[in-house]
Amino acid sequence: MDCEQALAQVFEFIDHELDPHRHEALQAHLHTCKSCFSRAEFERRLKQKLNKLREQSSPDAQARIEKLIKSL
């Protein structure tokens, strides 16, 4: 696998959407290529930061929805 092929799959890699064979091949490339490894690590960290924007529902919101469902 060359760098162009690796970078074309980097999003699927960090999203855990590659099949086992392609995942293993990309991972092998990342073990040997510092530049592609840095890119994958950057994308993974950016995704992690976005994930922290995720919200939890408040107890009030839950109570309102429970009331709504009971009324249906």
Added chain:
Amino acid sequence: MPVDKQSFEKQVLAVLGSLHGVARRLCGNEAEAEDLVSEAITRAWRSRDDLADPAAFRAWLFRILHNTFVSERRRAHYAHEIAIQLEDEGDEEPRFSLFEQMHQPFLLWFSNPEQEFLDKLLREDLERALAALPEHYRVVVALSDLEELTYAEIATTLEIPIGTVRSRLARARSALQKSLWECARAYGLSPALPGASPDNEKRTLP
């Protein structure tokens, strides 16, 4: 298999935070998001017999949420949908990569401007960049990166092929990173010039 109200409620409450999160990203304000979630849950209960696979409850409910949002703007949505479809089918355009803008390979052993930027990136910066995305990009990033739906679940939610999920998500991330690049420049962060010291003060935030 008929869905009883108790198990419906349990499944809804398990994903309620995510529903609110995506609704807020779609509507842009809390009040409309709450109304949207309530309406989606009501519609889901009424069409509960349409759920073929109980394991797909989450994606099915998100699909109802998204369709409810879209149907409440039907006239604007039609023109908008055509524009999105043309974009999805369009030629590959160069993708913007924040990493490529900031990465300096010859400094690899001394400094790491792109990782430093991530260290300094504030929650508000990300919220702002996400809110600035066009809706069809914003929702796919929210579903994937915030709510961690799989590509198959996102395809079900948005009623698009998995291939389109893949390409739209790549474009959305490119647009988000372009927005974050403007943020990095506003902070005075920029790629190091050749021979620059690793302690370059230009990289510190105000």
